[in-house]
Amino acid sequence: MKIETLAVHVGRRTDPATGAVTPPIHLSTTFERAADGEYPLGFSYAREGNPTRGSLEECLAALEGGKEAVAFSSGLAVASALLQGLEPGDHIIAPDDVYFGLRQVIGGVFAKWPLETSYVDMTNLVGVKEAVRPNTRLVLIETPSNPLLKITDLSAVAQVAREANAISVCDGTFTTPVLQRPLDLGVDMVWQSTTKYIGGHSDMTGGALITRHENYLFERVRKFQMFGGAVPSPFDCWLALRGISTLPWRMRAHCENALVVADFLQQHPAVERVHYPGLPDHPGHEVASRQMSGGGGMLSFQVRGGREAAMRVAARVQLFTRATSLGGPHSLIEHRASIEGPGTRTPQNLLRASIGLENSDDLIDDLEQALPPEGKG
Numbered sequence: 001m002k003i004e005t006l007a008v009h010v011g012r013r014t015d016p017a018t019g020a021v022t023p024p025i026h027l028s029t030t031f032e033r034a035a036d037g038e039y040p041l042g043f044s045y046a047r048e049g050n051p052t053r054g055s056l057e058e059c060l061a062a063l064e065g066g067k068e069a070v071a072f073s074s075g076l077a078v079a080s081a082l083l084q085g086l087e088p089g090d091h092i093i094a095p096d097d098v099y100f101g102l103r104q105v106i107g108g109v110f111a112k113w114p115l116e117t118s119y120v121d122m123t124n125l126v127g128v129k130e131a132v133r134p135n136t137r138l139v140l141i142e143t144p145s146n147p148l149l150k151i152t153d154l155s156a157v158a159q160v161a162r163e164a165n166a167i168s169v170c171d172g173t174f175t176t177p178v179l180q181r182p183l184d185l186g187v188d189m190v191w192q193s194t195t196k197y198i199g200g201h202s203d204m205t206g207g208a209l210i211t212r213h214e215n216y217l218f219e220r221v222r223k224f225q226m227f228g229g230a231v232p233s234p235f236d237c238w239l240a241l242r243g244i245s246t247l248p249w250r251m252r253a254h255c256e257n258a259l260v261v262a263d264f265l266q267q268h269p270a271v272e273r274v275h276y277p278g279l280p281d282h283p284g285h286e287v288a289s290r291q292m293s294g295g296g297g298m299l300s301f302q303v304r305g306g307r308e309a310a311m312r313v314a315a316r317v318q319l320f321t322r323a324t325s326l327g328g329p330h331s332l333i334e335h336r337a338s339i340e341g342p343g344t345r346t347p348q349n350l351l352r353a354s355i356g357l358e359n360s361d362d363l364i365d366d367l368e369q370a371l372p373p374e375g376k377g
């Protein structure tokens with residue numbers, strides 16, 4: 001079946017007790033044991049397993065073309081669970097512009113572990129190969145990257161990880177399985193912040209890890225889900241599932257709008273550079289065309305005149321909302337360097353935009369009035 005159909009049906013059944021077509025939210029924290037002491041329906045206690053969470057996990061695994069999925073209370077809870085699965089002294093390779101929060105988890109939360117980490121430019125395959133050490137256990141990939149939208153060749157980096165006997169894991173948050181399926185390209189696992197496009201309405205927080213095959217790291221993450229405790233609420237699982245029903249169609253609209261906005265920005269005299277992999281002159285466009293079915297809804301652009309000029313543009317928007325995050329119906333804009341704070345590698349004149357589901361004419365009108373017409377100001 002195709003992804004639009006899977007997105008509507010997998011993990012949902014008409015409720016046998018009531019005939020309800022929309023699945024119920026199972027709030028019960030505990031489940032009845034049979035007289036023989038068994039749990040014939042497979043559920044005993046909510047942290048260990050919950051039917052609504054089970055439905056979401058089944059659906060996400062199907063969408064990614066994976067074997068199994070485990071859902072968490074946030075995207076970063078997934079990352080923490082993954083890193084907890086490593087041994088002290090293990091080495092990680094990660095993109096040099098990896099999502100800022102993940103850098104905080106690796107360098108902050110896990111500072112005492114400790115883990116060795118090499119941050120490399122993953123668009124340079126030679127650099128990735130050179131970063132491999134005898135103790136490399138995990139290769140983290142993010143493509144398109146956040147916030148520079150750099151494109152990594154998924155098959156090639158997965159191959160480097162395989163040869164190094166390391167596990168490759170791709171952050172699929174920007175693309176969702178609708179635009180890119182890393183597991184089909186040989187990547188071992190995908191993690192998602194379901195808070196973003198999957199939930200799709202900026203009203204829930206969640207995360208998930210989906211695996212292509214059995215491996216020790218996935219098993220450790222599963223154990224961590226059970227005993228670490230960072231499980232998603234049934235309501236958040238239900239909201240994520242509801243979001244998934246429309247995900248393929250929403251992603252198309254996000255891509256369509258983002259391409260129109262990227263084209264407009266590229267021609268504007270106040271814009272120094274646009275980062276959007278759907279544009280033919282993006283350095284990763286050729287690889288992106290092979291592994292993505294659309295350019296996505298995220299773009300960033302650098303404003304002529306530096307940080308202050310970028311801040312002025314962000315201050316003048318009226319339809320775009322100045323807010324962090326992404327993947328909801330509203331278009332959002334943010335000055336990324338100031339969100340990331342001291343130590344950021346993001347250019348000071350860069351604004352990141354999550355292009356929403358409004359009409360693209362209105363988005364362009366808003367940017368037009370926010371950008372200085374002569375290219376300065």
Ligand SMILES: Cc1ncc(COP(=O)(O)O)c(C=O)c1O
Binds near residue numbers: 075174195325
């Ligand atoms: C690309 C990417 N991955 C992961 C995360 C983390 O997800 P969460 O906020 O659900 O923990 C984010 C959050 O902004 C993100 O942008």
